[in-house]
Amino acid sequence: xxxxxxxxxxxxxxxxxxxxxxxxxxxxxxxxxxxxxxxxxxxxxxxxxxxxxxxxxxxxxxxxxxxxxxxxxxxxxxxxxxxxxxxxxxxxxxxxxxxxxxxxxxxxxxxxxxxxxxxxxxxxxxxxxxxxxxxxxxxxxxxxxxxxxxxxxxxxxxxxxxxxxxxxxxxxxxxxxxxxxxxxxxxx
Amino acid sequence: xxxxxxxxxxxxxxxxxxxxxxxxxxxxxxxxxxxxxxxxxxxxxxxxxxxxxxxxxxxxxxxxxxxxxxxxxxxxxxxxxxxxxxxxxxxxxxxxxxxxxxxxxxxxxxxxxxxxxxxxxxxxxxxxxxxxxxxxxxxxxxxxxxxxxxxxxxxxxxxxxxxxxxxxxxxxxxxxxxxxxxxxxxxxxxxxxxxxxxxxxxxxxxxxxxxxxxxxxxxxxxxxxxxxxxxxxxxxxxxxxxxxxxxxxxxxxxxxxxxxxxxxxxxxxxxxxxxxxxxxxxxxxxxxxxxxxxxxxxxxxxxxxxxxxxxxxxxxxxxxxxxxxxxxxxxxxxxxxxxxxxxxxxxxxxxxxxxxxxxxxxxxxxxxxxxxxxxxxxxxxxxxxxxxxxxxxxxxxxxxxxxxxxxxxxxxxxxxxxxxxxxxxxxxxxxxxxxxxxxxxxxxxxxxxxxxxxxx
Numbered sequence: 174x175x176x177x178x179x180x181x182x183x184x185x186x187x188x189x190x191x192x193x194x195x196x197x198x199x200x201x202x203x204x205x206x207x208x209x210x211x212x213x214x215x216x217x218x219x220x221x222x223x224x225x226x227x228x229x230x231x232x233x234x235x236x237x238x239x240x241x242x243x244x245x246x247x248x249x250x251x252x253x254x255x256x257x258x259x260x261x262x263x264x265x266x267x268x269x270x271x272x273x274x275x276x277x278x279x280x281x282x283x284x285x286x287x288x289x290x291x292x293x294x295x296x297x298x299x300x301x302x303x304x305x306x307x308x309x310x311x312x313x314x315x316x317x318x319x320x321x322x323x324x325x326x327x328x329x330x331x332x333x334x335x336x337x338x339x340x341x342x343x344x345x346x347x348x349x350x351x352x353x354x355x356x357x358x359x360x361x
Numbered sequence: 362x363x364x365x366x367x368x369x370x371x372x373x374x375x376x377x378x379x380x381x382x383x384x385x386x387x388x389x390x391x392x393x394x395x396x397x398x399x400x401x402x403x404x405x406x407x408x409x410x411x412x413x414x415x416x417x418x419x420x421x422x423x424x425x426x427x428x429x430x431x432x433x434x435x436x437x438x439x440x441x442x443x444x445x446x447x448x449x450x451x452x453x454x455x456x457x458x459x460x461x462x463x464x465x466x467x468x469x470x471x472x473x474x475x476x477x478x479x480x481x482x483x484x485x486x487x488x489x490x491x492x493x494x495x496x497x498x499x500x501x502x503x504x505x506x507x508x509x510x511x512x513x514x515x516x517x518x519x520x521x522x523x524x525x526x527x528x529x530x531x532x533x534x535x536x537x538x539x540x541x542x543x544x545x546x547x548x549x550x551x552x553x554x555x556x557x558x559x560x561x562x563x564x565x566x567x568x569x570x571x572x573x574x575x576x577x578x579x580x581x582x583x584x585x586x587x588x589x590x591x592x593x594x595x596x597x598x599x600x601x602x603x604x605x606x607x608x609x610x611x612x613x614x615x616x617x618x619x620x621x622x623x624x625x626x627x628x629x630x631x632x633x634x635x636x637x638x639x640x641x642x643x644x645x646x647x648x649x650x651x652x653x654x655x656x657x658x659x660x661x662x663x664x665x666x667x668x669x670x671x672x673x674x675x676x677x678x679x680x681x682x683x684x685x686x687x688x689x690x691x692x693x694x695x696x697x698x699x700x701x702x703x704x705x706x707x708x709x710x711x712x713x714x715x716x717x718x719x720x721x722x723x724x725x726x727x728x729x730x731x732x733x734x735x736x737x738x739x740x741x742x743x744x745x746x747x748x749x750x751x752x753x754x755x756x757x758x759x760x761x762x763x764x765x766x767x768x769x770x771x772x773x774x775x776x777x778x779x780x781x782x783x784x785x786x787x788x789x790x791x792x793x794x795x796x797x798x799x800x801x802x803x804x805x806x807x808x809x810x811x812x813x814x815x816x817x
């Protein structure tokens with residue numbers, strides 16, 4: 174309940190009247206849910222730390238334009254200007270990388286790592302899964318969010334900016350999604 | 362015609378694919394092809410790395426015989442990554458290129474970097490349209506613009522000598538394709554076709570589009586559409602191959618045609634992989650279409666195709682025969698390229714040849730009359746990018762391709778795009794528009810001395 178009160182207070186403080194606020198102040202309501210130090214503590218809410226700014230810009234744009242539907246984010250983004258989208262994306266990229274909760278079971282990690290090679294996740298997302306340009310960092314992302322996202326790409330309930338992830342996910346089973354998320358959430 | 366929603370899963374499951382097979386068999390080439398297609402387009406003068414230009418198309422050059430990845434297990438059937446080397450540092454740098462979502466301001470467009478042949482001029486026609494793609498001109502001069510990554514169709518109108526950009530429709534799903542006939546705008550979303558009657562009379566308060574046809578698969582892969590109305594007054598609607606390299610069922614890998622109310626749909630072209638542009642030869646009335654070749658076979662092949670349709674039901678070979686003379690390493694076994702119609706022209710490896718139009722105007726010099734202008738969006742799955750330009754294909758009297766030459770270049774800089782052309786549109790005055798989905802803009806190309814506002 175106290176968290177809720179904090180969020181409301183922060184939302185109020187980010188009204189257009191307070192235009193002279195620093196970006197850190199303006200981003201505070203975002204980080205109340207997404208984690209102040211880049212790592213999210215809230216279920217199904219992605220960590221944003223060190224996220225690729227080109228990717229974040231696309232997602233914020235899609236939220237603003239209702240191309241990606243998640244009501245709280247559509248609401249947060251609806252009045253942002255193009256410059257706002259760029260400023261937030263660039264700021265988010267400066268947050269510390271998300272941190273893994275634990276190292277994971279070695280055998281399970283090894284088996285899942287083989288899956289990331291098999292499906293060439295590392296080709297676009299980079300060998301360390303830090304992403305590049307429009308391709309997001311997925312290393313140490315929240316496990317529940319990774320599972321949710323891959324499932325949504327697979328059944329096309331989350332529309333990607335382009336068709337790439339919908340296409341890639343077609344041949345990946347739900348059991349494999351669970352293992353991929355386990356690995357990516359913990360990868361060193 | 363039977364059209365299934367999607368039999369893709371069953372189809373994919375029947376396809377066994379091994380990465381090693383791909384690597385080892387990449388050389389398979391069919392020597393029985395009777396007519397080699399026209400030579401590859403000459404490299405654009407702006408392309409930074411001539412060394413990466415694919416050699417002439419026939420016979421297929423041997424890609425580097427990369428050792429098959431020893432440890433990587435097979436990809437699932439139909440995966441878009443089949444053939445992608447798992448152990449190549451160079452290939453690992455390749456990923457689909459997404460345009461910035463926010464359109465570039467008119468004064469920040471790369472217009473000054475763009476090059477056209479002597480005597481031609483280029484200027485900005487309209488800007489600020491995120492992801493501007495396919496274009497059509499209305500009877501009253503409105504230019505309609507579709508999008509693929511967002512949900513809008515724009516209308517660019519002339520009012521009191523000033524161009525105005527309006528959102529004509531929004532909330533659409535990948536509305537890439539447009540056609541215009543007798544006052545009606547047809548819009549192709551990913552899996553349905555709709556229309557707005559008397560659209561130019563209602564630009565300020567346009568009605569919602571009404572659906573005329575929705576018996577279309579919903580695949581994301583190659584699901585966005587280019588559409589057009591032929592000289593037979595039928596609407597032509599492609600359904601792409603639902604993945605990089607997969608077999609087609611009865612509903613995919615084809616161009617359909619139908620009446621303008623959506624009735625009477627039939628398959629017109631088969632063996633098509635992914636066309637995002639077509640037009641009809643003004644003299645022979647034959648349909649010509651661009652088709653994008655498969656990914657991950659090699660840097661140099663297969664090339665994108667320019668095809669000509671001689672009769673309904675013709676098969677152009679995908680996914681069995683590539684660029685008219687290479688049997689596909691996976692699916693080509695037991696097939697012969699002689700059984701399929703070969704392209705009349707090749708447009709470079711992975712160049713993403715998209716929108717095309719025959720030039721019938723009077724403004725450009727006579728050498729361009731009835732030539733085909735083709736927008737090449739530009740490669741992503743190739744180390745040295747190729748395309749990102751507009752080329753012109755000049756034809757022989759018999760409709761075959763005489764030459765393919767660069768026309769508009771300069772979108773590629775240090776192996777990066779500063780813009781990406783998607784479609785070309787000849788205006789009634791003979792000038793030509795080129796859309797750029799990277800910057801969300803449209804350029805206008807004219808010939809001779811023009812009163813060009815805003816030109817540097």
